[in-house]
Amino acid sequence: MRKLNTLLTVAFILFCAHSFAQDGKYGYIDFNGTLKLMPEYLEAEINLQKTQSDYREEIERSKREFERQYIEFMLEQDQLSPSIVAKRQKELQLLMDNNAQFRDKVQSDLESMRSELLVPLKKKLMEAIATVCTEQTLDYVVDTGTGTYLYINPDKGVDISQAVYKLVGVEIVPEKIAEQGEPVLNVKAEDDNKTTGKK
Amino acid sequence: MKKTIIVALMALLPLGAFAQKFGHINSSDIIPLMTEYKTAQTELQTLQKQYEEELDYMNTEYSKKIEDYDKNHETLPENIRTRREQEIMESQQKMQQYYQDCQVNLEKKSQELMGDINSKLLKAIQTVGEEGAYVCIFDISGGVVPFVSSTLTTDVTEAVKAKLGIK
Numbered sequence: 001m002r003k004l005n006t007l008l009t010v011a012f013i014l015f016c017a018h019s020f021a022q023d024g025k026y027g028y029i030d031f032n033g034t035l036k037l038m039p040e041y042l043e044a045e046i047n048l049q050k051t052q053s054d055y056r057e058e059i060e061r062s063k064r065e066f067e068r069q070y071i072e073f074m075l076e077q078d079q080l081s082p083s084i085v086a087k088r089q090k091e092l093q094l095l096m097d098n099n100a101q102f103r104d105k106v107q108s109d110l111e112s113m114r115s116e117l118l119v120p121l122k123k124k125l126m127e128a129i130a131t132v133c134t135e136q137t138l139d140y141v142v143d144t145g146t147g148t149y150l151y152i153n154p155d156k157g158v159d160i161s162q163a164v165y166k167l168v169g170v171e172i173v174p175e176k177i178a179e180q181g182e183p184v185l186n187v188k189a190e191d192d193n194k195t196t197g198k199k
Numbered sequence: 200m201k202k203t204i205i206v207a208l209m210a211l212l213p214l215g216a217f218a219q220k221f222g223h224i225n226s227s228d229i230i231p232l233m234t235e236y237k238t239a240q241t242e243l244q245t246l247q248k249q250y251e252e253e254l255d256y257m258n259t260e261y262s263k264k265i266e267d268y269d270k271n272h273e274t275l276p277e278n279i280r281t282r283r284e285q286e287i288m289e290s291q292q293k294m295q296q297y298y299q300d301c302q303v304n305l306e307k308k309s310q311e312l313m314g315d316i317n318s319k320l321l322k323a324i325q326t327v328g329e330e331g332a333y334v335c336i337f338d339i340s341g342g343v344v345p346f347v348s349s350t351l352t353t354d355v356t357e358a359v360k361a362k363l364g365i366k
Contacts, residue, residue, distance in 0.1 A: 054276045069260075081249050087297075102282070109278070 027129075027138045027160035028152055030145035034161065035118070035125055037170040044117040051113060055106040062099045069095065128167035132160045222328065222336040222355040223347050226320060229356065232365045235319060239312035246308060250301040257297060261290045323362035327355050 035041055073088050080088070129141055136158060142149055164170075230236050264287050272280055328336050336355055337347045360366075 051276065054279060058279045058282070084249060084253050087253070091293075 024139040025137060025158065026140050026142060026156075027133060027136065027158045028142040028144050028149075029129065029160050029164055031125065031143045032145045034164060034168070034170070035121060037165070038121055038125070038168050039170075040121050040124070041118075044114075044121065048110065048114055048117065052110055055110070059099070059103055059106065062102060066092070066095050066099060125164070125168055128164045129160065131167060132163045136160070136163070219334045220332060221352040222331065222333045223339050223349070223352045224324065224336060224354070224356045224359055225340045226338045227340040229320060229359060229363070229365070230316060232360065233316060233320070233363060235312075235316050239309075239316060242312065243305065243309055247301075247305060250305070254294065254298060254301070257290070257294045261287070261294060264290055319363070320359070323359050324355075326362055327358045331355065331358065 070092055073092060077085055077088070132138070133141060138158060138160070141160065142152060142157065144152065264283070268283050268287060272283070275283065324336050324338075327333070331353075333353075333355070337344045337352065339347050
């Protein structure tokens with residue numbers, strides 16, 4: 001009798017879980033793909049590229065400066081006293097270390113800058129997704145850009161891309177969606193190698 | 200009368216018998232004539248010239264940085280401008296530090312070389328003093344001794360020069 005009760009309880013729980021899974025409405029969108037279509041993203045990208053180009057120019061200048069000083073030293077070291085040769089070698093070493101340090105700093109600066117620039121954009125996109133979910137009474141949203149979901153049945157889920165695009169000001173409709181007129185789940189994400197399912 | 204003269208002579212005799220010899224020299228007249236001094240001067244001048252040339256080189260590099268900064272600073276992004284300013288400041292500090300180091304090194308080298316020269320001179324004076332049975336030989340250069348009588352002390356400059364091989 002006791003065993004029967006336990007079995008019934010387990011069966012009830014499984015039934016509830018199954019019903020919930022069937023009834024729960026979900027949406028799907030490629031988060032990073034949408035982020036890249038936002039006008040602010042393009043603006044941020046331009047800023048980032050400008051900074052990157054400035055840094056690259058400075059790295060090149062530092063490199064040229066080091067090479068000039070090194071060549072000058074090589075040419076005249078025979079005429080210099082040992083103490084001055086040692087001094088110049090120390091200075092060149094220091095210059096080389098500084099340049100290497102600057103290159104590393106540039107890399108980390110650019111990464112921080114990218115993260116900082118993306119913070120408000122991600123916030124805006126999250127808010128838009130939340131708004132669409134409230135409007136369409138969705139329980140949750142799946143990110144198709146992560147590559148985690150290899151297949152999503154479009155009949156069961158709702159493609160919220162277009163609704164979100166409108167809210168975040170994306171004017172360009174991805175070519176594939178416009179042409180095919182059906183949910184496309186493999187919208188190109190940050191990583192080209194990532195794959196997602198499609199009906 | 201004869202007796203008085205004999206007594207007077209007897210009284211003066213001990214003074215003559217125990218007369219003490221004092222000598223004097225002027226080291227600033229002798230040192231510049233020493234071969235070692237001339238060699239030391241040449242060595243110091245060479246060192247000074249090397250330092251001056253290196254400071255000139257540093258100054259040229261510093262000027263290049265300033266010139267480049269003046270030309271481009273308005274178009275440079277903030278962080279790169281700061282980096283350039285930092286480089287200029289470091290160059291200036293290095294130059295000042297190097298100048299001070301040069302002064303210290305020159306002073307040290309000069310003391311080292313002059314130390315050897317003074318030792319050689321002192322040895323020559325001591326030899327002249329011992330050989331001439333002098334009680335004391337004064338160096339009248341530099342005003343260390345406030346007064347030395349040129350009539351009551353003997354000028355041993357020539358003797359010292361001879362010991363040092365100066366003609």
